[in-house]
Amino acid sequence: MAINWFKYSSPASFYSLAGKMVPIFFIAAVLLLVAGLYIGFFVAPTDFQQGEAYRIIFIHVPAAWMSMFLYLIMAFWAGIGLAFNTRLSSMVATAIAPTGALFTFLALWTGSLWGKPMWGTWWVWDARLTSELILFFLYIGFMSLQAAIDDPRRADKAGAILALVGVINIPIIYFSVQWWNTLHQGASVSLTQSPTMASTMLMGMLIMALASWMYSIAMTLMRTRVIILERESHTAWVSELHQKEATR
């Protein structure tokens, strides 16, 4: 039996589907977060160079990964919305931006806290750090641009162009540690090489990354639902929904 996936590209049916999925992703996020933090703080061994302080990696690296992934996903949906004029994709892009900005901020913040004891500085104008800061400004810029334009369809289009132009920054962040002599060390985990960390440490980090995924999906669905209600408030199905809620 074929499922008609396009049914869910209509805001009304996506609204109810997303409503059912949010709790599932939230529960998964909490369970994975607890497991990941437990492994990170109690199971994973002490590092030979950095002692206990390296444990901030369990937040720093998943947050940094997520900040880049979310940007790509945001730009993808914004681009789809721009190309095919689909309302829902643009709404999803708008919904991703705050979570992306949050993870970027987390990556910068935990990186700064980690840099002080290990490198001896809170901040350097290093290629990795600077390009990640630019990513933060891109998220903020995307949100401000959309907030500054009253007509939501025009706001979607302007935001999409900004998001697509900003994609150029993602490979710069990722490869900065290879292209330049940076203070930031190279990647411990990559697609092409075996990871350069103990397996328990890696496990903790991957579980934390999975938890971040679940959290991001839940938040995006939740925020998309709010945006749908806002933008479709003039339609019949929203007022019907409103009445149903009121009489319940």
Place this chain on the structure above:
Amino acid sequence: MKPRHKKLAFITLGLSALAVAAALVLNAFQSNLVFFFSPSQVAANEAPIDKKFRIGGLVEENSIQRHESGLTVNFAVTDSAESIPVTYTGILPDLFKEGKGVVAQGKISADGIFEADEVLAKHDENYMPPEAAMALEQAAQAQKASMTQ
């Protein structure tokens, strides 16, 4: 101009704007961020002598000398080919050790000594428990011993 041509012109314009933006960003990164030079590059006069710059490498074994009074410390930064003497007054980061990575910012004086005003520790991307690190070191020493025999 037909609408189709107009659209094509827009896309071409957009793509070229994107390419220019990328080139500008990369160029700005290359010239504005403080990157480090290796001791070999400094020896080959590739580093700016009249400006502040950074050198990066390993702290040479048995090169750290602390002055009896105060926080001044002398050490050498090496990339195993060349070595640059460095003097620094201030607090060193925890990971600063002989044989470990370091990035120092400062100027080179007339007598060839690098006067640093900031010393940062650079660590690698390897994370492992101390036992594993010890085992690796022992294996390396055993290999060295068997090579010299």
